[in-house]
Amino acid sequence: MASVFAINEIMGNPKLLPNVTLGFHIYDSCSNSRITYRTTLDMVCKSHSFFPNYQCGIPKNLIGVIGGLESDTSTRMADILGLYKIPQFSYGSFEPAANDQSNCPAFYRMVPNEILQYEGFVQLLVHFGWTWVGLMTMDTEAGEHFSKVFETMLSQSGICLAFQETFPKNVHFIGMEEIVTLFLNIVPDFMRSTANVIVLYGETASIAWVTGIIFVKTLFPITAADYELSSIARVWIMTAQMDVTLHIVQRDFKMQTLHGAISFAIHSKKVQGFQEFLQTINPLKAKGDGFIKDTWENAFSCSVSTDYVDDLCTGEERLDSLPATYFDMSMTGHSYSIYNAVYALAHALHITYSSRFSRRAKEDGRRLAPHSVEPWQIFSLIQRISFNNSIGDEFKFNEHGELVAGFDITNLITFPNNSYVGVKVGRLEPQVRPFSQCNEKCPPGTSKKKKEGEKFCCYDCTSCPEGKISDQQDMDYCISCSEDQYPNKGKDHCLPKVQTFLSFEEHLGISLATLALYFSLVTALVLAVFIKHRDTPIVKANNRSLTYILLIALLLCFLCSLLFIGQPNKVTCLLRQTAFGIIFSIAISSVLAKTITVVVVFMASKPGSIFRKWVGKRLAYSLVFSCSLTQLGICAVWLATSPPFPGQDMHSVSGEIIVECNEGSVSMFYCVLGYMGFLATISFSVAFLARKLPDSFNEAKFITFSMLVFCSVWLSFVPTYLSTKGKYMVAVEIFSILASSVGLLGCIFSPKCYIIILRPELNNREQLKRRNN
Structure with a gap:
């Protein structure tokens, strides 16, 4: 509740x-x-x-x-x-x-640190002069630890243990006969002890044991002396782990057995409105809460279920009418x-x-x-x-994950009707020490720095360096956050990093994807125009098949840029750079083949030229195939030796986890780029030399300009690519792919499309020859 x-x-x-x-x-x-x-x-x-x-x-x-x-x-x-x-x-x-x-x-x-409770026990015993005490602990690892530490603290304060016994944890789950037998066998020292103060270390279930042992001792004294001792009031000192609100199986035990007990309790205060809230509970209206139904039926000996005619719960029963041993309203x-x-x-x-x-x-x-x-x-x-x-009340934890607080000390007062009240008689606070230091403590976010020429107690406070924090006072050095976290502005705690990648949902990703699809559509339309006018002179010139290959390669170049957008995975990482490298090599090889075809045709036109046997489609296809095959071999070696794979960059950008494709081998990546640059350089050189050849269908001028654009884009790509991080690095590569592809498409094919679509009268051999003359 x-x-x-x-x-x-x-x-x-x-x-x-x-x-x-x-x-x-x-x-x-x-x-x-x-x-x-x-x-x-x-x-x-x-x-x-x-x-x-x-x-x-x-x-x-x-x-x-x-x-x-x-x-x-x-x-x-x-x-x-x-x-x-x-x-x-x-x-x-x-x-x-x-x-x-x-x-x-x-x-x-x-709860506060448990050692504070140990010290409180000793202070309480010393305060009242109780030097002859008994100790009962639960038979668990925690009970054994308490016994060792507490016995040492008692001896240091001049307090003796009259007896020390352990009891099983779950004794309240067995029957009364077994309880009696167990008690008579394991606690003879307790039965005969003259110690009137007993420290009890246990948990909530231990209350059943305490009430049971006193009950058995009263009914079954071993000797006449034991009978006299059974009437002596014992003072029980209990730990904060124990709750005197009894379990349902203990309702027949008398609360008077714990009268006068002193208990260390977890600090609490009266919360306004809580008791009024409890009064509003109605088992007939509680949906999905089987605990209220069971508690209500056990407390008031009635039935919430309508299956029973007799003793139905009305919902008007009052929780404050129950004894505090069963339901405490506070x-x-x-x-x-x-x-x-x-x-x-x-x-x-x-x-x-x-x-x-x-x-x-x-x-x-x-x-x-x-x-x-x-x-x-x-x-x-x-x-x-x-x-x-x-x-x-202030609420915070210490470095061990424990509540920074003290304990309440309560005295248990019982009444003949088996009710009780816990009266607060004291408070146990952590020790407050006076401040006497050379300088103020360094706050979180800083670390200590020794002052030259001063005692080691005197130091300066310096802000933590970039990427490190200090989450406590007076730290000797700052610590780094884990890889998936980063320091906040105050450098006193770490915040979780956010995973980032170039996605289709953000503006940059949408813009690049839109451009890629747009230019893919434009390329497809250009290809359709050339196929439709495939028998015209301007299309047949310079090898019609190479033109188709080049347009299809450019179409795939635009589409392959989409592989760079979205969260990287194993498949996209393998395809990104390899598909880009192979497709671009085919495109550049086609351009190179077109240029060399022009040169060979011109050289073969001279009488007795040895280049006549090279004229034809075989040379063009051989160039495209051999140049593309070389790039394919480079990519195959790359994938076989050190293929790209999805990874996370935790360190490049503060506050972000960059989800990226790790290139595997950076040298192989630059080999792919270098080979494309090699092909582009040859194409540019040959086209530049052939730009003034006297041929009506010579497109070397346009190829020269297109390769100039291509080389400019990729020369500026390398320094820009290396100077950016994260998704912007991917965006730079996509932009370079799109820009270079648009350069090839626009410079080579826009003049031809102009003639085919807007000036069809010029698309014949006589007009082209006359214009050339």
């Missing part, structure tokens, strides 16, 4: 997560390891069958998990949730094994922790939305959808969150 209340408050707050709806699912671990793993997997995978080592798809609306109350539950949940970096808030676990934040970076405890420490955990997740999510929106809004003017935020993107923000909740 505390989590529901917090969510309702957040939804009603226009300044926190506006236009975002929060929801939740509740799972019951049943204090069972198998069920804990099962429900955690179900929460992550949303499936009815699970497979070992299978990577589940995390539901896009899952942003965090709150649980569990016991250390075993929390640890087992962290085993799974930590793999996916899903933030987990444990609201009652002090598990020492989970304190290493490097092992569980997404694990946060809504917000307890654990409930207060859950309340704050919901707010911590909400604030982290709000910051993530705000930061990502502010960065992306300038680019595309669109707000990100809620489901675009993943759990791993907010877990690193939680540790740096600091806010005041609705009551005014």
Whole structure:
């Protein structure tokens, strides 16, 4: 109910997560390891069958998990949730094994550091002069750790242990006879001990054990002396992990057995409106909440289901009429922790939305959808969150993922009607030390720098260098963010990088794709015009077949530029540069063949020329085939030795992960470009020399100009390509492909199209010969 209340408050707050709806699912671990793993997997995978080592798809609306109350539950949940970096808030676990934040970076405890509680026990015992105490701990790894540390602290303060016993964790799941037998066998020291103060270290389930052992000791004293001791009031000192709200199976136990107990409790305050919210609960109107139905039926001994005629619940039953041992109307420490955990997740999510929106809004003017935020993107923000909740309490974590707070000390007062009240009698705060340093501490975002000639205690604070952060005070050096993150402006925490590539959805990608398709259509129309007028002199001149090959190659050149747009994958990466290199080589080879054909025809026109045998289509086809085959061989070697592959560039652009095609071998890429440049240079040279040959159908002038444009484009491409990064590097190559192709198309074919379409009277042999003369 505390989590529901917090969510309702957040939804009603226009300044926190506006236009975002929060929801939740509740799972019951049943204090069972198998069920804990099962429900955690179900929460992550949303499936009815699970497979070992299978990577589940995390539901896009899952942003965090709150649980569990016991250390075993929390640890087992962290085993799974930590793999996916899903933030987990444990609201009652002090598990020492989970304190290493490097092992569980997404694990946060809504409780202070446990060592503070140890010190509080010792201070309390010293304050009252209790030097003869008993110790009972739960038989777990956490209980063993507590025993070792606490016994050492007691001996240092002059306090002796009268006895030390352990008890099983889940004793409340067995029957009364087994409980009696177990108690009589494992706690003889407790039965005979004269120690009137007993420190109890356990969890919520331990309450069943405490009430049971006192119950058995009262009914079954071993000796007359034990009978006298059974009437002596014991003072129980309990840890904050324990909750005195009893389980349903303990309703018959007397609360008076815990009268006068002193308990360290997680700090809590009265939350305005919470009790009124509880009064509005009605099991008949609760949809999708089976917990309310079960709780209501057990509490009021009635049935919500209409299948039963007798003892139907009316919904008018009042929760405040129940004893506090069964349902506490106040917000307890654990409930207060859950309340704050919901707010911590909400604030982290709000910051993530705000930061990502502010960065992306300038680019595309669109707000990100809620489901675009993943759990791993907010877990690193939680540790740096600091806010005041609705009551005014400050909320933040330390570097170990523990709540920066103290403990309340409560005295348990019970009444004959089995009700109780926890009276706050003290507060345990972390030690406050006076400030005495040479200089102020270096804030996050800076690191310490030694002052020359000064003591090592005196230092300057220098801003972290580019690409590094410091997320704590007085750091000796700055640290780098992980590869998928980058520093914020303050250099005090890392933000998730955004994946970028030239897509069809952005303006630049749309513009380039539109140009490519437009010029592809123009080329296709030119090809159609030449096919339709294939028998006219201007089309038949300079080898009609070469003209078709050149136009088809240019059409494919325009279309191959589309391979560079969109998210790179294995296929497109293999095809991008190789298709571009081979198709352009065919186009340039066709141009070279056209130029050499003109030269050979002119040379063969001279009497006795040895070039007569080269006149014909065989020479042109041989040139196109051999030049293209060479480029094909270069590309084949490239793909066989070090082919291109999709990759991610984490470092070139700050704040971005560039999804790109890694060329595999850069030298092979430049070999492809170099070979095209070689062919273009030869074509330009031959066309330049043949530009003034006396032939009516000599197109060497146009070829010269087209190759000049082609070479200019690709000479300027290399330095521009090397000076750009990310999607703009891809855009430069696409632009170069389009510009050079347009140069060939326009310079070679526009004069011919002008004559064919607009001046058809000039498209005959007599007119061309007369114009030439």
